[in-house]
Amino acid sequence: xxxxxxxxxGARAHHPGPEELVQTAAMARMFYLEGKSKTEIAxxxxxxxxxxxxxLETAVRDGLIRLEIRLPADLDAERSDAxxxxxxxxxxxxxxxxxxxxxGAALVTHRLGAVTADLLAEIVTEGDxxxxxxxxxxxxxxxxxxxLPRCTVVQLCGVTPLRPADANxxxxxxxxxxxxxxxxxxxxxxxxxxxxxxxxxxxQQPGIxxxxxxxxxxxxxxxxxxxxxxxxxxxxxxxxxxEREDYRRRGACAEVSGRLLDAEGHIVAPELSDRIIAISFxxxxxxxxxxxxxxxxxxxxxxxxxxKTGLFNGIVTDTAVAEHLLA
Numbered sequence: 479x480x481x482x483x484x485x486x487x488g489a490r491a492h493h494p495g496p497e498e499l500v501q502t503a504a505m506a507r508m509f510y511l512e513g514k515s516k517t518e519i520a521x522x523x524x525x526x527x528x529x530x531x532x533x534l535e536t537a538v539r540d541g542l543i544r545l546e547i548r549l550p551a552d553l554d555a556e557r558s559d560a561x562x563x564x565x566x567x568x569x570x571x572x573x574x575x576x577x578x579x580x581x582g583a584a585l586v587t588h589r590l591g592a593v594t595a596d597l598l599a600e601i602v603t604e605g606d607x608x609x610x611x612x613x614x615x616x617x618x619x620x621x622x623x624x625x626l627p628r629c630t631v632v633q634l635c636g637v638t639p640l641r642p643a644d645a646n647x648x649x650x651x652x653x654x655x656x657x658x659x660x661x662x663x664x665x666x667x668x669x670x671x672x673x674x675x676x677x678x679x680x681x682q683q684p685g686i687x688x689x690x691x692x693x694x695x696x697x698x699x700x701x702x703x704x705x706x707x708x709x710x711x712x713x714x715x716x717x718x719x720x721e722r723e724d725y726r727r728r729g730a731c732a733e734v735s736g737r738l739l740d741a742e743g744h745i746v747a748p749e750l751s752d753r754i755i756a757i758s759f760x761x762x763x764x765x766x767x768x769x770x771x772x773x774x775x776x777x778x779x780x781x782x783x784x785x786k787t788g789l790f791n792g793i794v795t796d797t798a799v800a801e802h803l804l805a
Contacts, residue, residue, distance in 0.1 A: 502537050505530060557800040565785055569769055569792030571597060572800040583774055586796055590773045591618025594794050599625045606697045609634040610651055611735060613702030615771040620650030626658035632692045635735060635756030636669040663689040667755050669736050670716045674752030681755060693757045698767040704733035705780040732780035743786030762789050778802035
Protein backbone atom coordinates (compact mmCIF):
# COMPACT_ATOMS: atom_id res chain seq x y z
CA UNK A 479 0.00 0.00 0.00
CA UNK A 480 1.32 3.45 -0.91
CA UNK A 481 -0.08 6.93 -0.54
CA UNK A 482 0.45 9.48 -3.25
CA UNK A 483 -1.05 12.73 -4.53
CA UNK A 484 -2.64 12.29 -7.93
CA UNK A 485 -3.18 15.54 -9.85
CA UNK A 486 -6.70 15.94 -11.10
CA UNK A 487 -7.73 18.08 -14.04
CA GLY A 488 -10.47 20.66 -14.01
CA ALA A 489 -10.98 23.87 -12.07
CA ARG A 490 -13.24 22.23 -9.50
CA ALA A 491 -10.85 19.39 -8.64
CA HIS A 492 -10.17 18.96 -4.93
CA HIS A 493 -6.52 19.33 -3.98
CA PRO A 494 -5.98 17.96 -0.48
CA GLY A 495 -3.69 19.98 1.73
CA PRO A 496 -0.77 18.58 3.67
CA GLU A 497 -2.75 17.96 6.86
CA GLU A 498 -5.47 16.09 4.98
CA LEU A 499 -2.84 14.02 3.20
CA VAL A 500 -1.02 12.96 6.35
CA GLN A 501 -4.28 12.23 8.17
CA THR A 502 -5.51 10.14 5.25
CA ALA A 503 -2.20 8.28 5.25
CA ALA A 504 -2.52 7.65 8.98
CA MET A 505 -6.09 6.40 8.63
CA ALA A 506 -5.04 4.11 5.79
CA ARG A 507 -2.16 2.68 7.82
CA MET A 508 -4.43 2.05 10.83
CA PHE A 509 -7.20 0.47 8.77
CA TYR A 510 -5.32 -1.55 6.16
CA LEU A 511 -2.10 -2.43 7.98
CA GLU A 512 -2.91 -2.36 11.70
CA GLY A 513 -6.42 -3.80 11.40
CA LYS A 514 -8.13 -1.07 13.42
CA SER A 515 -11.85 -0.55 12.89
CA LYS A 516 -13.32 2.62 11.43
CA THR A 517 -14.91 3.32 14.81
CA GLU A 518 -11.53 3.15 16.55
CA ILE A 519 -9.98 5.46 13.96
CA ALA A 520 -12.89 7.90 14.28
CA UNK A 521 -12.41 8.10 18.05
CA UNK A 522 -8.71 8.81 17.63
CA UNK A 523 -9.30 11.67 15.17
CA UNK A 524 -12.46 12.99 16.82
CA UNK A 525 -14.67 12.48 13.76
CA UNK A 526 -17.52 10.15 12.82
CA UNK A 527 -16.86 6.66 11.44
CA UNK A 528 -18.83 7.71 8.35
CA UNK A 529 -16.28 10.48 7.77
CA UNK A 530 -13.50 7.88 8.08
CA UNK A 531 -15.25 5.62 5.58
CA UNK A 532 -15.73 8.50 3.10
CA UNK A 533 -12.12 9.58 3.49
CA LEU A 534 -10.79 6.10 2.74
CA GLU A 535 -13.19 5.53 -0.17
CA THR A 536 -12.35 8.88 -1.74
CA ALA A 537 -8.62 8.30 -1.29
CA VAL A 538 -8.80 4.94 -3.06
CA ARG A 539 -10.96 6.40 -5.84
CA ASP A 540 -8.65 9.39 -6.41
CA GLY A 541 -5.45 7.38 -6.23
CA LEU A 542 -4.20 8.78 -2.92
CA ILE A 543 -4.23 5.18 -1.68
CA ARG A 544 -3.23 2.39 -4.01
CA LEU A 545 -3.90 -1.17 -2.91
CA GLU A 546 -1.80 -3.90 -4.50
CA ILE A 547 -2.69 -7.57 -4.30
CA ARG A 548 0.29 -9.75 -5.08
CA LEU A 549 0.00 -13.49 -5.54
CA PRO A 550 2.61 -15.95 -6.78
CA ALA A 551 2.76 -15.70 -10.55
CA ASP A 552 1.48 -19.25 -11.00
CA LEU A 553 -1.82 -18.64 -9.21
CA ASP A 554 -4.69 -17.22 -11.27
CA ALA A 555 -6.78 -15.24 -8.79
CA GLU A 556 -9.34 -14.00 -11.33
CA ARG A 557 -10.25 -17.43 -12.71
CA SER A 558 -10.14 -18.96 -9.23
CA ASP A 559 -12.76 -16.53 -7.97
CA ALA A 560 -14.81 -16.87 -11.17
CA UNK A 561 -14.96 -20.66 -10.70
CA UNK A 562 -15.88 -20.26 -7.04
CA UNK A 563 -18.76 -17.97 -7.96
CA UNK A 564 -19.96 -19.85 -11.03
CA UNK A 565 -20.15 -23.25 -9.33
CA UNK A 566 -20.83 -22.21 -5.75
CA UNK A 567 -17.58 -23.69 -4.44
CA UNK A 568 -15.92 -23.27 -1.07
CA UNK A 569 -12.43 -23.94 -2.38
CA UNK A 570 -11.31 -22.97 -5.90
CA UNK A 571 -7.69 -22.73 -6.98
CA UNK A 572 -6.55 -22.26 -10.57
CA UNK A 573 -2.84 -22.36 -11.37
CA UNK A 574 -1.39 -21.16 -14.65
CA UNK A 575 -0.43 -23.57 -17.39
CA UNK A 576 0.44 -23.18 -21.06
CA UNK A 577 0.15 -25.61 -23.93
CA UNK A 578 3.78 -24.92 -24.80
CA UNK A 579 5.18 -25.66 -21.33
CA UNK A 580 8.47 -27.53 -21.90
CA UNK A 581 7.49 -30.25 -19.43
CA GLY A 582 4.11 -30.80 -21.06
CA ALA A 583 1.33 -32.71 -19.29
CA ALA A 584 3.69 -34.27 -16.74
CA LEU A 585 4.78 -30.84 -15.52
CA VAL A 586 1.17 -29.68 -15.17
CA THR A 587 0.26 -32.79 -13.17
CA HIS A 588 3.29 -32.27 -10.94
CA ARG A 589 2.22 -28.66 -10.34
CA LEU A 590 -1.32 -29.84 -9.54
CA GLY A 591 0.09 -32.17 -6.90
CA ALA A 592 2.20 -29.40 -5.37
CA VAL A 593 -0.67 -26.91 -5.20
CA THR A 594 -2.99 -29.54 -3.71
CA ALA A 595 -0.38 -30.41 -1.08
CA ASP A 596 -0.25 -26.75 -0.05
CA LEU A 597 -4.05 -26.60 0.09
CA LEU A 598 -4.25 -29.68 2.31
CA ALA A 599 -1.68 -28.21 4.68
CA GLU A 600 -3.95 -25.16 4.87
CA ILE A 601 -7.40 -26.75 5.32
CA VAL A 602 -6.84 -30.11 7.04
CA THR A 603 -7.29 -29.86 10.80
CA GLU A 604 -6.30 -32.18 13.62
CA GLY A 605 -8.66 -35.14 13.84
CA ASP A 606 -9.78 -35.00 10.21
CA UNK A 607 -10.15 -38.20 8.22
CA UNK A 608 -8.57 -37.52 4.85
CA UNK A 609 -9.62 -39.66 1.89
CA UNK A 610 -7.47 -39.99 -1.23
CA UNK A 611 -8.75 -41.60 -4.41
CA UNK A 612 -6.39 -43.15 -6.95
CA UNK A 613 -5.03 -41.17 -9.89
CA UNK A 614 -1.78 -39.85 -11.36
CA UNK A 615 -2.54 -36.58 -9.59
CA UNK A 616 -2.46 -38.37 -6.22
CA UNK A 617 0.86 -39.94 -7.14
CA UNK A 618 2.12 -36.40 -7.82
CA UNK A 619 0.64 -35.18 -4.54
CA UNK A 620 2.40 -37.72 -2.32
CA UNK A 621 6.00 -36.49 -2.60
CA UNK A 622 4.88 -32.86 -2.23
CA UNK A 623 3.27 -33.36 1.18
CA UNK A 624 5.62 -32.06 3.85
CA UNK A 625 3.26 -30.97 6.59
CA LEU A 626 -0.20 -32.00 7.80
CA PRO A 627 -1.95 -31.82 11.16
CA ARG A 628 -2.40 -35.17 12.90
CA CYS A 629 -5.12 -37.04 11.02
CA THR A 630 -6.16 -40.40 9.58
CA VAL A 631 -5.64 -41.14 5.89
CA VAL A 632 -7.90 -43.53 3.97
CA GLN A 633 -7.55 -44.81 0.41
CA LEU A 634 -10.92 -44.39 -1.31
CA CYS A 635 -10.61 -46.89 -4.15
CA GLY A 636 -8.62 -49.76 -5.52
CA VAL A 637 -6.10 -49.32 -8.32
CA THR A 638 -5.70 -50.58 -11.84
CA PRO A 639 -3.58 -53.74 -12.05
CA LEU A 640 -2.25 -52.76 -15.47
CA ARG A 641 1.03 -51.15 -14.51
CA PRO A 642 3.44 -51.52 -11.59
CA ALA A 643 3.56 -47.76 -11.01
CA ASP A 644 0.10 -47.99 -9.50
CA ALA A 645 1.71 -49.20 -6.30
CA ASN A 646 2.40 -45.48 -5.88
CA UNK A 647 -1.27 -44.98 -5.04
CA UNK A 648 -0.84 -46.98 -1.86
CA UNK A 649 2.49 -45.27 -1.24
CA UNK A 650 0.81 -41.84 -1.48
CA UNK A 651 -1.63 -42.87 1.26
CA UNK A 652 1.18 -44.14 3.46
CA UNK A 653 3.23 -41.02 2.77
CA UNK A 654 0.35 -38.73 3.76
CA UNK A 655 -0.29 -40.72 6.95
CA UNK A 656 3.39 -40.59 7.84
CA UNK A 657 3.48 -36.81 7.42
CA UNK A 658 0.27 -36.51 9.45
CA UNK A 659 1.53 -38.93 12.13
CA UNK A 660 -1.73 -40.82 11.88
CA UNK A 661 -2.95 -44.26 10.81
CA UNK A 662 -3.15 -45.28 7.14
CA UNK A 663 -5.87 -47.46 5.64
CA UNK A 664 -4.79 -48.56 2.14
CA UNK A 665 -6.60 -50.84 -0.30
CA UNK A 666 -4.52 -53.63 -1.80
CA UNK A 667 -7.02 -54.53 -4.51
CA UNK A 668 -8.02 -53.55 -8.05
CA UNK A 669 -10.56 -50.82 -8.67
CA UNK A 670 -12.51 -52.87 -11.22
CA UNK A 671 -13.21 -56.59 -10.83
CA UNK A 672 -14.40 -59.04 -13.52
CA UNK A 673 -17.82 -59.39 -11.89
CA UNK A 674 -19.86 -58.45 -8.86
CA UNK A 675 -19.17 -61.71 -7.03
CA UNK A 676 -15.42 -61.15 -7.13
CA UNK A 677 -15.82 -57.57 -5.91
CA UNK A 678 -18.09 -58.69 -3.06
CA UNK A 679 -15.58 -61.33 -2.00
CA UNK A 680 -12.72 -58.83 -1.93
CA UNK A 681 -14.73 -56.26 0.02
CA GLN A 682 -15.15 -58.89 2.75
CA GLN A 683 -11.42 -59.48 3.12
CA PRO A 684 -10.32 -58.21 6.57
CA GLY A 685 -7.87 -55.52 5.42
CA ILE A 686 -10.14 -54.16 2.69
CA UNK A 687 -13.26 -54.37 4.85
CA UNK A 688 -11.50 -52.34 7.55
CA UNK A 689 -10.70 -49.57 5.06
CA UNK A 690 -14.13 -49.58 3.41
CA UNK A 691 -15.79 -49.31 6.83
CA UNK A 692 -14.09 -45.93 7.25
CA UNK A 693 -15.63 -44.38 4.14
CA UNK A 694 -18.47 -43.06 6.29
CA UNK A 695 -16.03 -41.19 8.54
CA UNK A 696 -14.26 -39.17 5.82
CA UNK A 697 -14.24 -35.42 6.50
CA UNK A 698 -12.13 -34.30 3.53
CA UNK A 699 -11.89 -36.18 0.23
CA UNK A 700 -9.55 -35.58 -2.70
CA UNK A 701 -11.07 -36.98 -5.90
CA UNK A 702 -9.67 -37.17 -9.43
CA UNK A 703 -11.60 -37.24 -12.71
CA UNK A 704 -10.92 -39.41 -15.73
CA UNK A 705 -11.89 -38.72 -19.33
CA UNK A 706 -13.18 -41.40 -21.68
CA UNK A 707 -10.04 -42.30 -23.59
CA UNK A 708 -6.86 -44.36 -23.37
CA UNK A 709 -4.56 -43.31 -20.55
CA UNK A 710 -7.17 -40.89 -19.20
CA UNK A 711 -9.33 -43.25 -17.14
CA UNK A 712 -8.57 -46.26 -14.96
CA UNK A 713 -11.86 -47.87 -15.88
CA UNK A 714 -11.45 -47.22 -19.59
CA UNK A 715 -8.04 -48.87 -19.62
CA UNK A 716 -9.35 -51.91 -17.72
CA UNK A 717 -12.30 -52.63 -20.04
CA UNK A 718 -12.44 -54.55 -23.28
CA UNK A 719 -12.73 -52.69 -26.59
CA UNK A 720 -16.37 -53.74 -26.97
CA GLU A 721 -17.25 -52.51 -23.46
CA ARG A 722 -15.54 -49.17 -24.09
CA GLU A 723 -17.51 -48.65 -27.28
CA ASP A 724 -20.76 -49.68 -25.64
CA TYR A 725 -20.33 -47.17 -22.83
CA ARG A 726 -19.23 -44.48 -25.29
CA ARG A 727 -22.49 -44.95 -27.23
CA ARG A 728 -24.37 -44.64 -23.95
CA GLY A 729 -22.78 -41.23 -23.44
CA ALA A 730 -19.84 -41.95 -21.14
CA CYS A 731 -17.42 -39.03 -21.15
CA ALA A 732 -16.07 -39.02 -17.60
CA GLU A 733 -15.18 -41.31 -14.72
CA VAL A 734 -15.35 -40.37 -11.04
CA SER A 735 -14.68 -42.93 -8.33
CA GLY A 736 -15.10 -45.71 -10.89
CA ARG A 737 -18.56 -44.50 -11.97
CA LEU A 738 -19.12 -43.44 -15.57
CA LEU A 739 -20.84 -40.13 -16.27
CA ASP A 740 -22.42 -38.51 -19.29
CA ALA A 741 -21.98 -34.83 -20.12
CA GLU A 742 -24.77 -33.85 -17.71
CA GLY A 743 -23.19 -35.68 -14.77
CA HIS A 744 -25.58 -38.63 -14.78
CA ILE A 745 -24.35 -42.19 -14.16
CA VAL A 746 -24.61 -44.10 -17.42
CA ALA A 747 -23.57 -47.60 -16.31
CA PRO A 748 -25.06 -48.31 -12.87
CA GLU A 749 -24.44 -52.04 -13.32
CA LEU A 750 -20.70 -51.34 -13.27
CA SER A 751 -20.92 -50.22 -9.63
CA ASP A 752 -21.19 -53.85 -8.47
CA ARG A 753 -17.73 -54.51 -9.91
CA ILE A 754 -16.08 -51.47 -8.28
CA ILE A 755 -14.17 -51.18 -5.02
CA ALA A 756 -14.45 -47.47 -4.29
CA ILE A 757 -16.32 -44.96 -2.19
CA SER A 758 -19.86 -44.48 -3.51
CA PHE A 759 -21.49 -41.22 -4.57
CA UNK A 760 -23.92 -41.58 -1.65
CA UNK A 761 -20.99 -41.73 0.78
CA UNK A 762 -19.25 -38.80 -0.93
CA UNK A 763 -22.36 -36.64 -0.56
CA UNK A 764 -22.02 -36.96 3.21
CA UNK A 765 -18.41 -35.72 3.24
CA UNK A 766 -18.12 -32.07 4.35
CA UNK A 767 -15.33 -31.20 1.89
CA UNK A 768 -14.94 -32.99 -1.47
CA UNK A 769 -12.27 -31.46 -3.70
CA UNK A 770 -11.87 -32.32 -7.37
CA UNK A 771 -8.44 -32.46 -9.01
CA UNK A 772 -8.34 -31.95 -12.78
CA UNK A 773 -5.61 -30.97 -15.19
CA UNK A 774 -5.15 -30.82 -18.94
CA UNK A 775 -7.47 -29.80 -21.74
CA UNK A 776 -8.23 -33.47 -22.46
CA UNK A 777 -10.03 -33.68 -19.11
CA UNK A 778 -11.90 -30.37 -19.44
CA UNK A 779 -15.23 -31.81 -20.62
CA UNK A 780 -14.98 -34.60 -18.05
CA UNK A 781 -14.40 -32.02 -15.32
CA UNK A 782 -17.54 -30.18 -16.37
CA UNK A 783 -19.52 -33.43 -16.12
CA UNK A 784 -18.04 -34.16 -12.69
CA UNK A 785 -19.02 -30.75 -11.31
CA LYS A 786 -22.60 -31.28 -12.50
CA THR A 787 -22.96 -34.23 -10.11
CA GLY A 788 -23.12 -31.78 -7.21
CA LEU A 789 -20.59 -33.89 -5.30
CA PHE A 790 -17.89 -31.24 -5.10
CA ASN A 791 -17.46 -28.05 -3.12
CA GLY A 792 -13.86 -27.51 -4.18
CA ILE A 793 -11.55 -27.77 -7.18
CA VAL A 794 -7.84 -27.47 -7.95
CA THR A 795 -7.19 -27.15 -11.67
CA ASP A 796 -5.15 -25.42 -14.35
CA THR A 797 -6.02 -22.57 -16.70
CA ALA A 798 -6.79 -24.91 -19.63
CA VAL A 799 -9.59 -26.61 -17.69
CA ALA A 800 -10.75 -23.38 -16.04
CA GLU A 801 -11.17 -21.65 -19.40
CA HIS A 802 -13.41 -24.49 -20.59
CA LEU A 803 -15.48 -24.41 -17.40
CA LEU A 804 -15.97 -20.64 -17.64
CA ALA A 805 -16.66 -20.50 -21.37
